[in-house]
Structure formats: C-alpha cells, structure tokens
Amino acid sequence: MSLNKLYEQMILEHNKNPRNFKKVDPCTHSSHGHNPLCGDDYVVSIRVKDGIIDDIGFEGMGCAISKASGSLMTETLIGKPIDFVLDTKDKFINLVTEDDAVNENLGKLVVFEGVKKYPVRVKCAALVWRALEDALINTSSNNNTVTTE
Amino acid sequence: MIQKKNNIRDDFPIFKNHPELVYLDSTATTQKPKAVINAMTAFVSDDYATINRGIYSLSYHATQKCLAARKAVQNFINAKSEKEVVFVKGTTEAINIIANSYLNHVITDSDSILLSDMEHHANIVPWQQIVSPNQIKVCNITNSGELDWDDFKKKCQNNPKLISLTHVSNVLGTINPIKELIAYAREHTDAIIVIDGAQAVGHMAVDVQDLDCDFYCFSAHKLYGPTGIGVLYGKYELLDEMTPYQTGGDMIELVSFEQSTFTKPPAKFEAGTPAIMEIMGLHACINYISTIGFKHIQEIEYSLYEQLINEVQSLKDFTIHGESNHKAAILSFSIKDIHPHDIGTIMDQEHIAIRVGHHCAQPLMKRLAVPATARISIGCYNTSEDISKCVTALKKVVDFFK
Numbered sequence A: 001m002s003l004n005k006l007y008e009q010m011i012l013e014h015n016k017n018p019r020n021f022k023k024v025d026p027c028t029h030s031s032h033g034h035n036p037l038c039g040d041d042y043v044v045s046i047r048v049k050d051g052i053i054d055d056i057g058f059e060g061m062g063c064a065i066s067k068a069s070g071s072l073m074t075e076t077l078i079g080k081p082i083d084f085v086l087d088t089k090d091k092f093i094n095l096v097t098e099d100d101a102v103n104e105n106l107g108k109l110v111v112f113e114g115v116k117k118y119p120v121r122v123k124c125a126a127l128v129w130r131a132l133e134d135a136l137i138n139t140s141s142n143n144n145t146v147t148t149e
Numbered sequence B: 001m002i003q004k005k006n007n008i009r010d011d012f013p014i015f016k017n018h019p020e021l022v023y024l025d026s027t028a029t030t031q032k033p034k035a036v037i038n039a040m041t042a043f044v045s046d047d048y049a050t051i052n053r054g055i056y057s058l059s060y061h062a063t064q065k066c067l068a069a070r071k072a073v074q075n076f077i078n079a080k081s082e083k084e085v086v087f088v089k090g091t092t093e094a095i096n097i098i099a100n101s102y103l104n105h106v107i108t109d110s111d112s113i114l115l116s117d118m119e120h121h122a123n124i125v126p127w128q129q130i131v132s133p134n135q136i137k138v139c140n141i142t143n144s145g146e147l148d149w150d151d152f153k154k155k156c157q158n159n160p161k162l163i164s165l166t167h168v169s170n171v172l173g174t175i176n177p178i179k180e181l182i183a184y185a186r187e188h189t190d191a192i193i194v195i196d197g198a199q200a201v202g203h204m205a206v207d208v209q210d211l212d213c214d215f216y217c218f219s220a221h222k223l224y225g226p227t228g229i230g231v232l233y234g235k236y237e238l239l240d241e242m243t244p245y246q247t248g249g250d251m252i253e254l255v256s257f258e259q260s261t262f263t264k265p266p267a268k269f270e271a272g273t274p275a276i277m278e279i280m281g282l283h284a285c286i287n288y289i290s291t292i293g294f295k296h297i298q299e300i301e302y303s304l305y306e307q308l309i310n311e312v313q314s315l316k317d318f319t320i321h322g323e324s325n326h327k328a329a330i331l332s333f334s335i336k337d338i339h340p341h342d343i344g345t346i347m348d349q350e351h352i353a354i355r356v357g358h359h360c361a362q363p364l365m366k367r368l369a370v371p372a373t374a375r376i377s378i379g380c381y382n383t384s385e386d387i388s389k390c391v392t393a394l395k396k397v398v399d400f401f402k
Helices: A007-018 A064-077 A082-097 A107-117 A119-137 B007-011 B013-017 B034-047 B055-078 B091-106 B149-156 B178-188 B236-241 B276-292 B294-312 B340-349 B364-366 B386-400
Strands: A027-034 A040-051 A053-063 A144-147 B087-088 B115-117 B136-139 B160-167 B193-195 B215-219 B230-234 B252-255 B261-262 B320-321 B331-337 B353-357 B371-377
Touching: A007 A064, A007 A107, A007 B007, A027 A119, A040 A064, A053 A064, A053 A082, A053 B115, A064 A082, A064 A107, A064 A119, A064 B340, A082 A107, A082 A119, A107 A119, A107 B055, A119 A144, B034 B055, B034 B276, B055 B087, B087 B091, B091 B160, B091 B193, B091 B215, B091 B230, B115 B149, B115 B178, B136 B149, B136 B340, B149 B178, B160 B178, B178 B193, B230 B236, B276 B294, B294 B320, B294 B331, B294 B386, B331 B386, B340 B353, B340 B371, B340 B386
Parallel strands: A027 A144, B115 B136, B115 B160, B160 B193, B193 B215
Antiparallel strands: A027 A040, A040 A053, B087 B230, B215 B230, B252 B261, B320 B331, B331 B371, B353 B371
16 A cells, blocks of 8 residues: 555645634534544534534644644535535545445545555544534534544 | 674564564563563463462462562562562553552542652553542653752652652653662652653663662563563562452452451462463563673663664754653654654554554653654664664655655
C-alpha cells in the first residue's frame, strides 16, 4: 500500500489550509471530539436554520488525517439539509470501515477511502464526524464530549 | 565503538521472522530472547504443576523453581531477603498495592504525598484513588527535563507522607538522581519512598539497599521477559505491617466462616495461583541480562544513542524533549507542523516501529506544551543500521509534509 493512497494530495492540502477552521458563533449545536490515545481534539460547532446547515466550523488540533477530515466534512455539509448530513455521515463511516462500502454521492470525501487500510488511523478520520453526530443528535445538551476510543 | 554487527540481535527470533523490522519501541515493551521463550516452553512442556500445595513431586519441583526465581530477583536488585520480593502482574499492580495496602491505612486528611511532573499515569492515578487532589504535591521539572532540586527541597518541607518518583522517565529519558533524592528526603522528611523502576531495570544495575528506597517496582516485559509478571520490592517491616488488598487462596494461614488469618509476606500479597510460567520467564530474563552484563548493554545503547543524536542534527524543525546530561537511550521529539501520528504512520511504512502519543504521561505533555510526541527508544538488540534507517525515514517524513 502506497502512502499516497492514505495521504492523498487533497488531504495534504486541506491539512495545510483547513477550511472552516473556526468557531461558529452563535451556534445551535456543538460537540467536543477527543481521542484520548493520541490527543486529537476538536470542537465542531454548527448553526442550523430551517433544517439546513447554515454554518459549520471545527477548531482544535490533531493529525493530518483528522484535520483534513474536518476541513472536507465542513466544506461538504455547509448549506445542506440535516437528512443529507446524517446520511452522508453514515456513508462516510462506512467508507472508512467497510470493505464493500458504497461510495456514491460522497464527492471529494472519497479521498479518505485509503484510510480503511490503516486500521489504527480510522479513528482519526472519524473523529470530527462522531462529534458532528453527537452535536446534532444530542440536541438537548450542548457542548458534549465524544471519544473515538 | 561497538562493531557494526550486534550478535545479541541473533538471540531474538522476532528479527529472524521480520528481517526488515527496525524495532525502536523498547520503552513500551522489549522483544523476547530465545532464552526466555525456551525457558517458558520447557517449563510448560516438562515441569508444569501448581506450586506451594501439591504433595506430588511435580508440584514440589515447580515450587522449588519459583523459589529459585524469587532468589534470582533478590540477587538482581540486591534485596536483603527473598521475602522482600512480591510477584505481581507488573509495575502498575505494584503501585496499586502500595496505594491500597499501605497509603490507604496511614494517610490522614492533613497529610500530603509528593510526585513529580514526569510521572507515568501508573504513578499518578492509583494515588488519586486514595487521596484528594489538594493532597497531591507535584515536583516541577526544569526546561532540560530534570527534576527541579530546589522545588523538591521546598516540597519536602511539607513532610509528605509518601514520595513516589520514577527512576527513569519514559518520555524524557532522564535518569533521576534517585540515591541523592532519597538521602535528602530521609534527612528532611519521614516519607515512605516509592521508586517506579519500570524504565530502569533493563538498562542499569539496581541496588535497593544502596538506594535505601522503601519500595521499588518493575515489570519483566521491559526487561526482555514476559508480560503479566513483575516485582514489588518492599522493606520487610513495611510489607509485614501492610494489609493485603486482594485476598483468597494461597495467602492465608487459617480460614473459617467467622474469620481468616493471613500468612506472612511475600505470600500475603500473592492471592490465587500465580503466573507460574511467567515467573520462569522472569528468572530466564534475569539470567539472560546477567550473562550480557549491564556494561555491555550500556555500551551498545549509548553508542547508538550518540549516533542518533548526531544524525538528527541534520533534520529541520526537529525539537528534542528532554536534554538532561544523565539520560537513558530514549529520544522524544517533535517535528514542526507534523503531528506525531503522521510521523508514526510513515515510519511504519518503512518498517520502523516507534511510539507516538502521550506515552501515558498527559501531565508531562501539558508541561511540555505539546499534545503528543514521537519517541525512539533503544534496546540491547538494536544496531547502527537501525539508527541510520530510522533517520533516513525521518528525512522522508519531513520531505513528505514539506
């Protein structure tokens, strides 16, 4: 397996220049994603308006895979309805974990397909998505923490 | 300077089975020599039985072998008696025993304990279960990664009930001046002194009587021995007054449903059938190390460490964490703008096993102001070629993320 399959150029570029690397203020949903094993640590903040992601950002620190994942996730989801967001989240988690994953409609996110060949790095790609899921599903309590360990 | 070929490497089957492997994570756990593997296999094939209670000869001989192993540990760390050697699962269990069976019974609300900023979680969390956060005092470290003597002296003024320090830092590599620290603490406090020896015993001779510590803890698996076995050394008077926190078979004198009485140390702390096969492995690894000798082990490790330090000078944006003059062959580092996990994955592609993460030392990561580090650690089986391959791979890492 070549390293370039894991670290696709797009991933390296988003790691260097992450998009939406910010706190959304005011936000309607947020969650803190933390990987206690390696220290990856991000807060995902979202403003939902009329069932649509009006704005979304992520802030924190971590490896190239986790940072690029946050960047591409936010870029993909901005302006999209909640149903689409949750569906894309499921498809993304499948993409990085299941061998026979269907990667239709994932757009740029398919660059993370190589991650599943690196089992110890799956949690890096999934971290911001888990935080997103937590933020949207546990709407009653803002500022939750999820971990990928 | 050692010769390029390191014959010790041939003793370790893992390198025959993985000729490409560059193993630089001996601080996490060491690989096992044939001598250890064979001793355990032979015991299970030829001599296996329970110990201490069988009337039959197979059990008697297994018991004798365990006694011999305890004796070997006694000699290895120069304990006064083999009764001061308690077999435990490892360093973590040893510290948990001291916390629960000693500190828990003597600490009062007005007492404090003293730890340091460079401790492993195993030397922090068990104490936290016994005392409240404001009772834990922490000795600072200097910017070069050494214990801050002035701060240590200052914190001894509180007369802590217990002082627990690591002998060698698993992140910084610093070898603490344990003997001098203990001597100072003896003079100025009444503290019971615990030493976490996990990272020391595989690399230097340890003499617990000379150190004059009250407890010394280590694991066999960092000593080229098996997992699941380690040692709690304690001064006999202390072990004798302690109440075991695990009870059951093998550690009692008399049992009735009304009450039970406990036997003497070390059996008092060894409830249940012990890890007999692993005890054989522990004995074998002590013999193995003694045959090579710490002088030779240190020659190998320090010459490779020197080579490593010289070669990493050429790397850009490379920061070393821990620059004590008195160090074990452990190098923790960061490379600017490259996360340690990305370093680890690329190194793995080159078959180089290094550790990345917080190394079970989150307070130290906070002190160093880094989320995690990468760590290269050297064992007696490493070679000059290992170091060169490692540095070449580090150059690749830097180029890849440029």
